[in-house]
Amino acid sequence: MTSSGSTSSRATVLDGIRRAHNRGPLDAQAQEVLRQGIKTPGSRVVPARAQGDHAHHLALFAEMAQAVAATLVRVDGWAGVPEAVADYLKGHNLPTDLAVAPDPRLDGLAGHGLFTVRRGPALPQDVVGVAAAFGGIAETGTLMLVSGPDTPTSLNFLPDVHVVVVAASDIGGTYEEAWARLRLRYPATLPRTVNLITGPSRTGDIEQTIQLGAHGPRRLHIVLVDDRAQA
C-alpha cells in the first residue's frame, strides 16, 4: 500500500531517467498517448501456426502439450471427467485420494465411487491434485490457470500428480486470445496469480540432462472436455 525504500530514492531514480533523456517529466499530452497505448494494445507478430479454426486449435494444443511430456485425453462432455480421471490413475497405479479444486465443474469427482475427495487448497501430503483451467493456448500447448477461491494455486505445484481439466471451448490459438478473455472476465484487476503451465516440472541443471519432476508436479495429465455439442 505504500511506496517506500526512501522517497529520495524514488526521486533520484526518476530524475536520473529524465536527465539521461534531457527532459523533464513527459507533458500531459505525451502521457495521454502512452496511457491510450496501454489501454489499446495494437496488433502484434503472431505465429501463423496459431491461426486456423477451432478444430486446428484443439489438435495443435494436444500435439504441443504432449510434445512437452504432458499426457492428454479427450472426453465427451463434463460427465465423462470422473471416469477419465479414474482411468488415468488406475493406469499409472496412482493413489485415489484426491485434492480437488472447489470449482463446481469438478463436483462430479466426489460422486465417483473410486475416489476419496477433499476440496480446497493442496496440503503438503497430497499426491494427486485436480484443477480446472481457465483456458488453453494452442500455440505452445499451454494451460492457463488463475487463482481464486474455487481454484487455489497450491494444487498446481504441491502434489506429485497434476490433473487439469480444461473445456475445449476455452482453448484458443494464441496468448493474445487468452489475454482478451482474461480482461473480459476480470475487468478491474487480474487474479493474484495467473499460471501458464506447459508440461510438468523439469530441470536441466545437472549436466544439462533433462529430468522431469524437479520441485513441481512429476506428471501433468490434461483432460480435454469436448463441451461444444452442449453449448
Added chain:
Amino acid sequence: MEQSTSHTFKENAHKAIDDANLRVSLQTMKTGFRAKRSAAVAKLPEFEALRDEGKRLKDHVLANLDFYLEAFEAKVLEQGGHVHWCATAEDARQAVLTICRDHNARTVTKGKSMIAEELGLNAFLEREGVTPIETDLGEYIIQLRHEPPSHIVAPALHVRKEAVADAFRATHTHLAPDRDLSEPRQLLDEARSELRDKFLAADIGITGANALIAETGSTIIVTNEGNGDLTQLLPKVHVVIASLEKVVPTLEDATTILRLLARSATGQEFSSYTTFSTGPRRPEDTDGPEEFHVILLDNGRTKMLGSEFEEMLRCIRCGACMNHCPVYGAVGGHAYGWVYPGPMGSVLTPALIGIENAAPLPNASTLCGRCEAVCPMKIPLPRMLRDWREREFAAKLTPDRQRWGLQLWAFAATRPALYRLGTRLVARMMALAGGRRGRLSTLPLAAAWTQSRDMPTPRGETFMDLYRRRSSSTSQAATGKKG
C-alpha cells in the same frame, strides 16, 4: 555488492583453461544449448519478426521509462502491494532486510534471481542473521559449494554430477552415507525432498522478475522447476526484486518477450511455468502470500540511459550470447569475475561496477559477432565492446606496453610511406631470422603467441609490394593483348 575479480580476467582464464572438468561441462553446453536453440528458432518462421518487435518494444520503453515505472507502481499500490525504489544496491539490501525484520523472518526461500546475485544478497542476509535458501536446483548446488553462478540461466553449468554428489553428502549428513548418488535422477530426488520442508517452513519468499507489466502491476517469473512458484506461494510474504528496465507496457508486450525468451535460452517453445503475480492474495483466496513487495533496483542503470550503452538495457537475460561465445566456451563463467559472464557481462559489468574495476572484460572477445547474431533483442554487443575498449584506452587503463605499442602503431599507420618502409624492413628481417625453416619459434613481445605455435615467416615481400608487382604485370598483360 558482490565482490569482483574481473580485473584479473587473464589469470582467471588461464586457470579455467587448465580445468579438465570445466572443459567437459562447456562441451556439453555447446552441443546442448546451441543445437536446441537453433532447432526451436527453425520451428518458428516468425522469429526474426519477433526480434524486431522486441527491439522496438524495449527501445520505446527505455525512452519513456519514467512513465511506465510510475504506471506500474500505481497499479501495484492500487492492489495493496508495496513498491520500494532503490537507487543503489545498498538501498535494496536494506529494503529486503527491513521486510525480514518486520516479520521476524528466520529463513527466506529464494527463486533464481540475477539481481539477488548482483546485490550479494545471500552473504548479506547471513551476516544479518537471516538464513537464505536457494531453491532452484542449480542455485542450490552452488550455494552448497559456496560459489557464484557461472551462467545466468544454468548457474551450475560448470559442476559435474560427481561434484554435486560430494556437495550433497557433505550437507545432507542425516542421510545414509553410502546411498547411491551416481545418477542425476537420484540427485534431483534428494534435492526435491530436502527442499520441500524448507519451502513449507520459510517466512518470506524472494523471487526475481523476467518482466513487470505497467498495465496490470504484475510481475512475471519464467521457470521450469516450479521452485519459484512454491517460493512465492507458500510463505506469508512475497518479495520481488527487479531492475528498472524489466517493465513493459502490456500483457501483449510481455508476450513478445516470452515468445523470444525460452527459445533463445534453452531452446524450449515455452518454459514449464510462466507465472504472473498481481498484488497479495485476495480476501476470498484460500492460499497465496498476504504481502506483496516489489523492489525496483537502479544500481547504475539510469546512467546507461542516453549513453552508448543504453541498448544493453534491452537484455532479457536469455544467455544465448554466452552459449555461442567462443571465449565463454573456452573459459566458462567464473573467469569473468563478477555476476554476469559472457558478452552481455563484458558490456554490463563495466557499466555497473566501473570500467576501472573491469577493464580486461571488453577485451575478452574476438568480436566474431555471433553474440549479436543470436541476441533476441538485437543488442549490438561487439560495437559496445569496442566502445568500452575506447573508454578503457582513454582512461589509461590498458597496460603500458600495450598502450605504447598502439601509440607507435598509430603514429606509423597515419604515415603511409613510413608504414610501408617499416613493414618492408620487418618482413625482410623476419625472413632472414627464420632462415630455411621458414618459421620462428620465439618472437620478441609475443612470447604468449609463440608459446603454443611457430610464427611462419614472410617471404621477404610485403603485401603492398606484391600487389604493386602483380597489378603492374596484369596491366602490362592486358595492354599486351590489346596491342
